[in-house]
Each structure stands twice: as structure tokens, then as C-alpha cells.
Amino acid sequence: MRRDPRPTALPGAVRPAARLVRRGPAAAVSLLALVALSLTAGPAAARDAAPADGPLGSVSWRADLSVPSGDETNVSRAxxxxxxxxxxVRPASARSPRGQGTVLLPVHRLDRAVDRITPDVDVTLPAGSQVVVDVRGQDGLGRWTEWREASADDPAVLPRAVTRVQARIVLVAAADGAVPGIRALSLSAELDVDDAGPSVAAAASLTATVYATREGLVGGTTANGHVIVADDHFVALPSRRGLSPKGSGQYSVRVCGPARCETAPVWDVGPWNTRDDYWNPSSTRESFKDLPRGRPEAQAAYLEGYNGGLDGSGRRVLNPAGIDLADGTFHNVGLNDNGYVTVEYLWTAAGAATTSFPTWGTDVNIRQQATSASTRVAQLAGPTTVRVQCQVRGQLVQSNGYSNDAWSYLPDYGGYVSNIFIDNAAGWLPGVPNC
Structure with missing residues (x-):
């Protein structure tokens, strides 16, 4: 039998007849109330999960590669x-001699929270060719993570729990023109709460001063399949981790030049490198981890002789460019020639701070939304400590004459828990903002 929650009341909430006395974060109740607790079912948030639900473990699914996704570049089916x-055919900005194609698969909705994703691929790989699987996820607040490359030997670990996953397949030709293929793709995912980091303070998105070059290349194709037109407005960055799907601005930058600023989407990969996500902290940077955050590898190679003055592909770096600007963006910010600009990488904000709180109770459900009718995405087996990012008003949860409609969002689990299960005297948690 599940233990019933300690009554937690909001101002104006219904109170039981028995007098309640607060003693620290929990409440002491009269003997009469304790008897009532032992005979009464728990609140809706815990009661609605039948034992048949079982524990939430890993989940697997198979991508349907037979049907065009609607967002494909330079691929065929045979x-x-x-x-x-x-x-x-290759991405314009990177100026690589090797052809490339991409397939953006539809978003896959999960019935549980996950943060570790492993692909299983059946591929044809001529010598020197590649098939790469990138994945990203969307959390309960609607935020996308960056893309992360994943393989069977090295699963992608996302920075927070998500309940929607999207995969992107990248096919790269060999230097001699041999082309790869992929026959099947399956993915498995699980939640590893042990990967959750410590509580962090809110932080603004990164802003850095980097050297910009004009991409031009009208008529060329970007890494996300956009065909470049005259006076176009987008940018290229040297990593697929921040590459927006075609037509979207999900990963965008604010570029400020001599005349004005412009917000533009990231639609291409380059210049110089393709694995240099220099906007990330050194600890999570894909390559060149010994460089400080905000310094492109090409800049360090050109100005300081880093990596022998070569880029990641072994080419001699001829300018310190860390961003390419499409013609329209280049001229709009006031550049007449290549030069330094200030760039804000808008998706890199650390988000709201989290506050840790203890919980109590067993088999406490975490929901996709702030209602017990929503999909259960995770479960707290017993008392623990959770990180709360924000709270909302949701379904009213009642127990023994007490009511609370406050729910807390837990980023490590990708969902919401009723505040009745937060071991705190206040129904609306102090110091925690609205979602």
C-alpha cells in the first residue's frame, strides 16, 4: 500500500477538520487525522497508476526509411x-571535396523520459565513406537540445531529459566518389538520472567576437538543403550541433556588425571546420577541447599556430573565420569586407536556475503535463532529492481535505510532479518561478 502524502495546503485550500500543526517542512497531524490517512486512498497523482503499468525502462523503435521524410537532400532510394x-553535391560553406546528403526523420514521441540514445544501423560503407546518425530531443518546456552524434559504441547523452526525439542521417561520400547507403535504423533510449549535473545558476547565452566571411555561393546548397539565393539571410557555423532544419530558426544567432544587428538562422556548416562547436564549454566541445569557449579553431590556428596552422581536415587556415554570413546578412550588418562581428548564440542559454527539494512517498509519478491524466514519463520509487526548475498551476490534487494545484517541473525527468510530494511546508514552493 502506498503511503499517503503529507497534506500540503495553498492559501484558500480546503482544510481538514482536524487541526494541523507545522513542524518544519512536514506536518504533524492529530491521531484522528492519522487514522484517516491510513484508511484513505492517496491523491490522484499517485492513485491513477495501476500496478500493471510496471517500471519505466528503456524503449526502442525502428525508423521508417521507405517513406520520404519531406526534408531530404541529395539522397535516393533503391x-x-x-x-x-x-x-x-556538398554543403556550400565547408567547401569539402566530399559529397554529402542528409535525411531529417520525423519527430518520434515517447511515453517516457529519456536522455541516452543509442542507434543500431545496417549500412553499406565503401572505404572512406560515412553514415552518421545525429539525435536531439525536446523537453517538457518545448526546448530542443543541440544535436549530438550517436553510435552503438558511443551513445548520445543529452543535457536534460526529453520526451520527443528526432534523428538526422548524414551520408558522406568517399574521396574517390564511392557512396554509402543505409538499409535500416533502429534507436533505443533510456533515462539515466545519474547523468544529471549539479544545480546551476541561470546564465545568458554565449556572446563572442569572431571573424566573419561572406559565404556567397548563390545557387549552392547548404548543409540543411537550402538552395542559396541572392541577398540571402542565414549563417554557417563549423559544427552540425547547431544546424537548424531547413526553413526553421530553431538554432539562430544575433550578429552585430558596424551598422546594425540581425538575427539569422544557422543553415550551413563551415567555414573551415565541421566539428568545432566552439560556443560550447570546453568540457562538452566536440573537438579541440583544449581551446577556451568562444574561440574558433580556425582563429587559433591562423593567429596562434594552433594545430600547426591547419584546420580539422588538414588544410592550411588562410583566415581566422568562425562564421560565414549569407550575402544579405553580410551587407545588412554593415560589412563591406570580411571582418570581426559580435555574435550571440541564442540557444546556448543555461536556462532557469534549479532549486533542490526533498520528496517523500513511494511510486510517485512524474507526468508529461501538470495533470494526472497526462502520460507518465518517469517515477520516483522512494524519497529522494529532485531539482525543480519552475512550477505551474495545473490539475487540483486532493488528499484528506487538503488541495493543491501546484506542479513542479523536474528537468532531470522531463516532466511535472504534484507539489504534494515535495517535502516542503509551502504548497507553492518559495523562490521557484512560474514556468
């Missing part, structure tokens, strides 16, 4: 496989 169509 003999039940996806193949790179033309080994000569």
Missing part, C-alpha cells in the same frame, strides 16, 4: 536502402 545520390 533496393530498400537510402543512398547518397550524387557524390559531387
Amino acid at each position: 533496393d530498400g536502402a537510402l543512398r547518397l545520390r550524387d557524390p559531387h
